[in-house]
Amino acid sequence: xxxxxxxxxxxxxxxxxxxxxxxxxxxxxxxxxxxxxxxxxxxxxxxxxxxxxxxxxxxxxxxxxxxxxxxxxxxxxxxxxxxxxxxxxxxxxxxxxxxxxxxxxxxxxxxxxxxxxxxxxxxxxxxxxxxxxxxxxxxxxxxxxxxxxxxxxxxxxxxxxxxxxxxxxxxxxxxxxxxxxxxxxxxxxxxxxxxxxxxxxxxxxxxxxxxxxxxxxxxxxxxxxxxxxxxxxxxxxxxxxxxxxxxxxxxxxxxxxxxxxxxxxxxxxxxxxxxxxxxxxxxxxxxxxxxxxxxxxxxxxxxxxxxxxxxxxxxxxxxxxxxxxxxxxxxxxxxxx
Amino acid sequence: xxxxxxxxxxxxxxxxxxxxxxxxxxxxxxxxxxxxxxxxxxxxxxxxxxxxxxxxxxxxxxxxxxxxxxxxxxxxxxxx
Amino acid sequence: xxxxxxxxxxxxxxxxxxxxxxxxxxxxxxxxxxxxxxxxxxxxxxxxxxxxxxxxxxxxxxxxxxxxxxxxxxxxxxxxxxxxxxxxxxxxxxxxxxxxxxxxxxxxxxxxxxxxxxxxxxxxxxxxxxxxxxxxxxxxxxxxxxxxxxxxxxxxxxxxxxxxxxxxxxxxxxxxxxxxxxxxxxxxxxxxxxxxxxxxxxxxxxxxxxxxxxxxxxxxxxxxxxxxxxxxxxxxxxxxxxxxx
Numbered sequence: 001x002x003x004x005x006x007x008x009x010x011x012x013x014x015x016x017x018x019x020x021x022x023x024x025x026x027x028x029x030x031x032x033x034x035x036x037x038x039x040x041x042x043x044x045x046x047x048x049x050x051x052x053x054x055x056x057x058x059x060x061x062x063x064x065x066x067x068x069x070x071x072x073x074x075x076x077x078x079x080x081x082x083x084x085x086x087x088x089x090x091x092x093x094x095x096x097x098x099x100x101x102x103x104x105x106x107x108x109x110x111x112x113x114x115x116x117x118x119x120x121x122x123x124x125x126x127x128x129x130x131x132x133x134x135x136x137x138x139x140x141x142x143x144x145x146x147x148x149x150x151x152x153x154x155x156x157x158x159x160x161x162x163x164x165x166x167x168x169x170x171x172x173x174x175x176x177x178x179x180x181x182x183x184x185x186x187x188x189x190x191x192x193x194x195x196x197x198x199x200x201x202x203x204x205x206x207x208x209x210x211x212x213x214x215x216x217x218x219x220x221x222x223x224x225x226x227x228x229x230x231x232x233x234x235x236x237x238x239x240x241x242x243x244x245x246x247x248x249x250x251x252x253x254x255x256x257x258x259x260x261x262x263x264x265x266x267x268x269x270x271x272x273x274x275x276x277x278x279x280x281x282x283x284x285x286x287x288x289x290x291x292x293x294x295x296x297x298x299x300x301x302x303x304x305x306x307x308x309x310x311x312x313x314x315x316x317x318x319x320x321x322x323x324x325x326x327x328x329x330x331x332x333x334x335x336x337x
Numbered sequence: 338x339x340x341x342x343x344x345x346x347x348x349x350x351x352x353x354x355x356x357x358x359x360x361x362x363x364x365x366x367x368x369x370x371x372x373x374x375x376x377x378x379x380x381x382x383x384x385x386x387x388x389x390x391x392x393x394x395x396x397x398x399x400x401x402x403x404x405x406x407x408x409x410x411x412x413x414x415x416x417x
Numbered sequence: 418x419x420x421x422x423x424x425x426x427x428x429x430x431x432x433x434x435x436x437x438x439x440x441x442x443x444x445x446x447x448x449x450x451x452x453x454x455x456x457x458x459x460x461x462x463x464x465x466x467x468x469x470x471x472x473x474x475x476x477x478x479x480x481x482x483x484x485x486x487x488x489x490x491x492x493x494x495x496x497x498x499x500x501x502x503x504x505x506x507x508x509x510x511x512x513x514x515x516x517x518x519x520x521x522x523x524x525x526x527x528x529x530x531x532x533x534x535x536x537x538x539x540x541x542x543x544x545x546x547x548x549x550x551x552x553x554x555x556x557x558x559x560x561x562x563x564x565x566x567x568x569x570x571x572x573x574x575x576x577x578x579x580x581x582x583x584x585x586x587x588x589x590x591x592x593x594x595x596x597x598x599x600x601x602x603x604x605x606x607x608x609x610x611x612x613x614x615x616x617x618x619x620x621x622x623x624x625x626x627x628x629x630x631x632x633x634x635x636x637x638x639x640x641x642x643x644x645x646x647x648x649x650x651x652x653x654x655x656x657x658x659x660x661x662x
Contacts, residue, residue, distance in 0.1 A: 031583070041409065041420065041421055041422050042415075042419070042420070042421065042422025042508035043411045043417055043422055043427070047439060052409075052426060054425075055424075055425050055429065056424065056425060057424065058425060058426040058427075060423075061427065063427075064430060064518060067430075067431065067434050071434055071437070071438060072416075073440070074438055075441060075443070078441055078442050078445040078446050079445060081445065082444050082445035082446065082449055085446075085449030085450060085452075086449060088453060089449065089452055089453055089456060092456070092460070096453075098644055103446070104453065107446070107447075107450045108450070111450075111451070111454060114389060116385070117388070123451065126447065126451075127442070127443045127447045128437065128439070130442070130446075131435070131438060131439045131443070133441050134442065134592075135367045135435060135438050172340060195433075197422060197427070198421050198422050198423050198424060198429045199422065199427035199430075199431050200426060200431045202423065202428060203428050203429075203431035203432040203435060204435060205433075206428075206432070206436060207432060207436070213484060237430075243579070256346075260402075260403075261395075261399035261402055261403075261501070262404070264402045264403075264405060264406050265395070265398060265399060268406075269404040270400050285377075302391075305391070306391055306394075306395050309388065309392070310392065313388075313392060322480075326424075409421065410421075413420045413421065414420040414421065
């Protein structure tokens with residue numbers, strides 16, 4: 001559905017269309033007021049859980065559904081980009097149009113950033129940086145699609161909502177009360193944004209921090225670990241040697257705190273964003289949620305870029321040997337966060 | 338909605354834990370203020386400054402994230 | 418951990434998913450995009466190089482054109498100077514020629530005018546002389562009263578006597594008739610004197626007749642046959658006019 005050149009959709013000027021939609025929204029709100037969803041941290045299970053020998057309880061969750069959708073989107077994107085890029089290369093490096101062109105522009109900017117930070121390691125670090133950015137971006141922006149987080153399966157529950165059959169299906173109509181005749185239900189969304197699942201963010205953070213160490217060892221060998229276990233100046237400098245050793249231990253702690261801050265930053269932002277959208281949709285009948293959707297668009301982009309950029313910066317710092325002043329670089333700052 | 342004193346404590350504690358976000362907010366404000374001033378002084382280095390600004394924001398924000406983690410732990414994991 | 422939703426199985430699934438995405442993107446996106454960037458960079462540097470070359474070429478051409486221009490300017494200056502010189506020379510020549518011609522013309526005109534004046538003078542001289550003689554004749558006529566007339570005649574005869582005036586040197590004039598013309602009527606002594614003088618020359622039988630003609634102004638004219646002795650004032654004036662011519 002693209003706007004024609006004179007800003008018309010279906011023969012109606014855009015601003016009137018927006019007005020009609022706002023009024024329709026308000027009317028729908030009067031007829032069928034939304035309810036505040038139950039806010040839950042872990043992902044909801046869509047299938048029956050099985051008990052696996054080593055991994056414990058396992059089920060197909062709604063965040064996994066989002067993961068599969070985002071993977072599919074990324075696959076399609078990558079495939080189309082690959083074809084477009086090869087065509088462009090065959091044509092002597094001409095510009096790519098469409099979505100692939102946007103992807104190319106983003107990747108070019110990311111590669112520029114990597115080059116300024118990592119220098120000759122840029123070609124090694126760039127794939128991790130770009131993959132993190134793209135995966136997190138697609139997962140974050142899934143939140144903006146209508147129906148995600150709001151279409152699901154009703155389960156009978158002790159603390160739930162009253163339901164009512166309508167022409168199109170069944171919907172939740174009221175807040176939880178104890179004395180409803182038809183029983184109470186709760187909605188399990190079919191698709192829940194992957195970034196609101198801690199498994200996803202922790203997995204990403206673990207991979208990122210692990211790869212930082214891998215890059216450090218590849219670049220500096222065993223000497224990389226001197227950053228964490230620094231006894232070289234312990235006996236040469238009376239007091240500062242001990243301080244340096246303590247700083248090394250703090251570096252070690254900071255590596256773990258990186259995992260924590262990586263994972264919870266992304267999780268916190270996106271989870272808070274979706275809760276915000278629930279609450280706003282519940283409180284304000286019309287239009288307000290649109291503004292917060294725009295905000296979530298920006299937050300999703302920024303968090304994706306921040307996650308990737310921090311990973312890239314940590315990697316490019318890990319490949320540089322640390323003989324200088326350790327407080328001068330952001331790694332030292334990372335030790336204190 | 339009947340509750341118990343443990344629930345009340347959890348909710349209040351989570352709210353109090355999020356007060357740590359005050360410092361993070363102020364810190365982010367300071368970081369962005371300095372970065373914008375620097376960009377205004379020498380726009381040629383806006384890219385580098387922006388990168389470092391985002392890094393600084395991230396570090397300041399991680400304080401708030403620890404608060405969030407603690408709040409979530411209090412709310413959902415509980416004291417038991 | 419379970420309350421936060423962390424689950425080892427889910428975690429591994431997410432990691433697996435991410436790594437699969439990493440491999441796929443690396444193969445399908447990053448390789449081509451890096452190639453594309455390299456190609457573009459090469460293209461940009463090449464076009465920059467081309468632009469630099471074009472700039473050099475342009476500068477070169479500019480220098481050359483300015484050189485040519487300067488040469489042309491110098492040539493133009495010399496041509497202009499030369500032309501000015503030539504023109505000045507030509508003008509000077511023309512002026513000089515014109516002056517010369519003018520002088521020549523002037524000289525010629527002067528000469529012509531002079532010659533014309535001369536001619537006119539030449540032409541005028543006899544007339545003037547005639548006028549002057551006429552005037553003199555008139556004056557002489559007015560001035561010759563009777564006494565002077567007689568004196569003139571006397572002086573004529575006295576001249577004859579003294580041999581100053583040769584009259585009718587004696588060939589064969591005897592027998593011829595003589596005519597004596599005078600301005601006034603001669604008195605008798607004079608007539609006798611003339612007869613006597615003539616008789617000496619012509620012989621005694623000579624017949625002498627007397628005529629009065631005032632146009633001879635004064636003196637006398639004696640004609641014997643074809644010979645004439647002219648002692649008149651007119652004759653004197655005519656001689657004078659002849660000498661003035």
